[in-house]
Amino acid sequence: MRWGIGLILMLLLPLAQAAELRDVRVWDAPDSTRVVLDVSNAAKSHVFTLTKPDRVVIDLDGIDAAGVRKANQTEAKGIVRNVRAGVHGDGVRIVLDVDEPVTTNAFDLAPNDDYGNRVVVDLGRKTVVDNAAVGASAATATPQSAPQSVTAPVLPGTGRLQDKQIVIAVDAGHGGEDPGAHGPSGLLEKNVSLAIARKLALLINTQPNMRAVLTRDGDYYVGLRQRVEIARKQQADMFVSIHCNAFTKRDMHGTAVYVLSDRGVNTEQARWLANRENAADLVGGVELQGKDNDLATVLLDLSQSATMEASFDVGSRILHSMGEINTLQRRDVQQAAFVVLKAPDIPSVLVETAFITNPHEEKLLGSDDYQGKLASGILDGVKGYFHGYRPRQQIVDKEAPHLQQVSASAGGGSLQDAAFSN
Template identity: 35%
Template sequence: MRLRGSHRKPAIAAAIGLVALALLPVKASEIRQLRIEAGPTGTRAELHLDKVGEYRLIPLSNPERLAVDFPDSHLARGLGLPGAAGLVKAVRTGQPVPGTVRVVFDLAGKVKAIPTTLDGAASGAVLVLEWPGDGPAAAQAVASAPASAAPSGSAAGSAPGAAPSDPIAAFAQHAPPASANPGPTSAAPVLAATSMPAPADDDAPAPADPPLPPPPRPALQAGMRPLVVAIDAGHGGQDPGAHGPGGTREKDVTLAIARELARQVNATPGLKAYLTRDSDVFIPLEYRARRASANKADIFISIHADAAENRGARGSSVYILSTRGASSQRARWLADKENAADVIGGARVRVADNTLTSVLLDLTQSGNMKASEDAAQHVLGGLKRVGNNHKPDIERANFAVLRTSDKMPAMLVETAFISNPEEEKRLTDPAFQRTLARAILDGVDTYFSRQPPPGTLYAARAQAAQSAQADVPVRSGIGGSR
């Protein structure tokens, strides 16, 4: 009996120890919050955890769902589940195996999610899932728009009450910037005021021919794809960016301007906005352009607010990537400052200064440099028309946020100097933010109008204008005879 008891005590102690270990959540991750938001760029889900941990994405079909498994995790006590939003119809949680939390998103369609893990340092970690596509605002706008008052951006030839083939039509009811859709200007009042009988003198000039009607502006048709404008609000999360004398943070200003620019882009037929971030989160620099590429962006614009020791410095500047040195000492200093955002945000910084890496980067970007330069020139021109520029020409430097944008023209826009007390106040003014956004959009619109990608509304407009010009009868002679 004594021998049997000596074996039983260690066994009982071991069993008690295993049960205690199973009940201890010390090493387990805790899911503290679930959030879902729907906006013009798609649907976004945020899963907040107390620390970085493993996760697995499991796409499921018939019906469409996305399951996310978190091994060695548990739900926070009293955790509430968000309601339906955008492409997410419902959210459920379960436990497929002991110790694993499963979060299931019921989806309205077959859309692949784009996962991004964001390290929140002391505050924990956030897993962000994005489903690109149009939020419910687009469908609601189309449904509420009367069929007889279809805007110019709606699909022509569609059945009454049917949704347009492209989501841009949903935003066409908003007034687009004047530069984006110039309407026909009638010269009738001027002709009526200056109309006089022709003089009898044969040498006198004959009255001018009436102005030609403007070329037709085709509406968005089925099969046309929208041009996606990727808008990157600089900094975010634990990286506040520069601070103004009054305490304004650059990350807040850039997000406000980016949202306003996205609103104006979505209100322009033929264009669609994608925001790399639509909340106060940190995104490593190299992932910003990659997220834009994953959403099939046609152009990438990173929004920032400049800062300098000289409080009198003012105005806007536009920068593009250079792999062969900076165009000025100021451009080199600014690139170093902006590239340090990853260090502030806690991301791992990759050193890319060896010869082979520089050559490969140069090769991948060489075909895109000219497009970036052309687009940046037009954006700079738009900014010049609304105020003074800090730099009269585009500048070049090795900006990390632009290095992975090899598939589209890309630029970094310094909207104004947040270090200037006067410009700091203007940057927080919604009216000034609208003006800046309109100027940037004006440059984007001009760039795509002059170099329209095929299969887009801009290409259809260019073709219509060319056809109208070919049909114009030749005018000759002093008297305007044909």
């Protein structure tokens, strides 16, 4: 009998052991704020909102009471004005005081290289900020901002070619809960990609008739497909995604430029890399998954072939100008199935600036001066493309109707010369 009780206690013990709340992180994005709870084991959570005043309540079941102190130390950011916590049942209740009514989306994340089990609560603003109205920086974009017309309307017979502004979507890889690759001395890809992207955006904005749109302008997560959506809403003429390469072998080095592949890849490393970069979407939560069928259909669209031709063109120009700055990992434009390159109508390239896993290149990537060189190398390639090449089909599709005749007689490319003539 005594043995029997002992067995029952042994079986119950793991259930009775409370999980720990190890950390609470808050990430601030333009239209949303993400709250991440690090827990030692997968924990059951219940999230609801209260009004007057607006609050979000997160109940975590089976969490050790020591988590209360941890939660109370959380630095509030974004929509979250204050974080307070107390013991609730056998767990912890966390109350977020928020500035305005919010939508909530809660989900669990499994452990990865950087973090353990997490409960994620995304808080969305119900009143979406109109970025055009804020308008402080031309190089910022909000993930959920309404579609905006970025070009001045060209009326038939009155428009001048110089009025057509070229919009470049500059995409800083990773962000927020997704740090990307790590350098041997701790440099994070998300910080390097943002620094280079901001420098590139500034350079673009000093060009006549060119404007940059950043898909993220801060340390927060933006889903891969959401990045493409931002570019499309802003009617971008080109999409440039900026990353740092990584591999298990530390001596691997050099710059590489990628365009989309819907079939095979050139090398095993390209396959490895695409898996790694696409895994960024795992931190987006369940709502972003299961949309691949649409994309597969879209990829069959005929317009894709013109876009691919253009992507290869700008890719090889960027590769050429980057060859002046760094050694090249490969002399040709590489292909891999990056989700972020899947806009069927926007020429898209992904630049792996250098290997953050290589100690020498990590040092370079961390330097302000070198980041500037990489940005100007990318700009040179982009400018070369708009100066010398643009598929005729795109011109016919995109320009105002009265320009079609001009493009048909002048041939691809010459229209865009106007962008650099003044």
